[in-house]
Amino acid sequence: MKAQFEKIPSSISSSFNAFVYENENFDAPWHFHPEYELTYIVKGEGVRYVGNNVQKFTAGDFVLIGSNLPHCWKNEHQYKGTVKSLVFQWSDDLLGKNWIEKNEFKNIKKLLQTSSKGIHFKSNDTEKLLAELTAIMHEDGFEKMLLFLRLLENLCEIKEIDTLTSEGFSANLNRKSNDRIDKVYDYVQANYNTKIVLNEVSNLVSMGDEAFCRFFKKSLNKSFFTFVNEYRINLACKLLIETNKQVSQIAYDCGYESLPFFYRQFQKFVECSPLVFKKKYLNLETEKFKKTLE
Structure with a gap:
């Protein structure tokens, strides 16, 4: 962006x-x-x-x-x-x-x-x-x-x-759109746990839906809703590590109404299931603790 x-x-x-x-x-x-x-x-x-x-x-x-x-x-x-x-x-x-x-x-x-x-x-x-x-x-x-x-x-x-950046990313350094970017980021941060409607986001930055989608895709080399799901799954990982909540509750807390869709998105971004991710993290922490005792 x-x-x-x-x-x-x-x-x-x-x-x-x-x-x-x-x-x-x-x-x-x-x-x-x-x-x-x-x-x-x-x-x-x-x-x-x-x-x-x-x-x-x-x-x-x-x-x-x-x-x-x-x-x-x-x-x-x-x-x-x-x-x-x-x-x-x-x-x-x-x-x-x-x-x-x-x-x-x-x-x-x-x-x-x-x-x-x-x-x-x-x-x-x-x-x-x-x-x-x-x-x-x-x-x-x-x-x-x-x-x-x-x-x-x-x-x-x-x-x-x-x-960190993916192949094909090229920074667009036009300074005039900074307000739009901050508005989009702040909107997603404030509304990730509810249904995000494209029309509301595009209106927020005074653009039509199609123009906003083209702008976002061209700037970040990913679609707006890929960005939203990436944000939500990152937060889901944090909740898996730091809480004992059920996976279904974490999915709901991160804005997912459909549990199967949440699992598909988690697999897409993390390349494993939520429970496997949590198990891997706990195993890693156990190994670190053992090393401190050696």
Whole structure:
């Protein structure tokens, strides 16, 4: 979808921006900027949008956003408490012109190239990672830069990653449609548990039904209702993990009136049944607990 350009202020005292974001919610709109961005979620949960990717996020979520890749985070309405993230932003000339072409930085170059699709890092040691990021925040000058470069090099060695956008996605960076995008996202977030009618959404952004569907499909490389189902299934996964509700109740809570349709959509996006998904998660948590006892 079309995103709003965000001007990142350059830092006088540092070659890159490193700051703590803390607020009642993540209120940045759907936006993009030429700078790369690393974001680590310390507190908060909701849905993360990167390109045409829609995924739930919780504390410990760690993502690298490539240059001019649209993104935003939206809290869940049910979430109580403040949100907090550590954010690092830097431009292509971090160490001067063409620094990334030097042989010493070949791994980092590959990492940044991959970040054009967005990268989600899966780390089993979130406490260590948080400590490394916090250390960079607290340093100044030469030591701060060394720690940051070491961080980027270490990220190159993480094998457990997901690239976020799908093949064929191309960001449409027309700034004028930003209000429409935020309205659609906010509408789905507020109404996912009820019947969503296309006409209501298209009227919300002052478009006809067919024009809105073409606009959405062209912008995100997926249909509007694929987007809605993706959002709902992400929330269903969260409820399966965090509650003891029956599958039928979870389906209803996420806006599905038909249980067979819910199962088909779950299989489509998660590639297994809801009960198999929950069992896999519980088995994984058991293995993690056993390792802490070894």
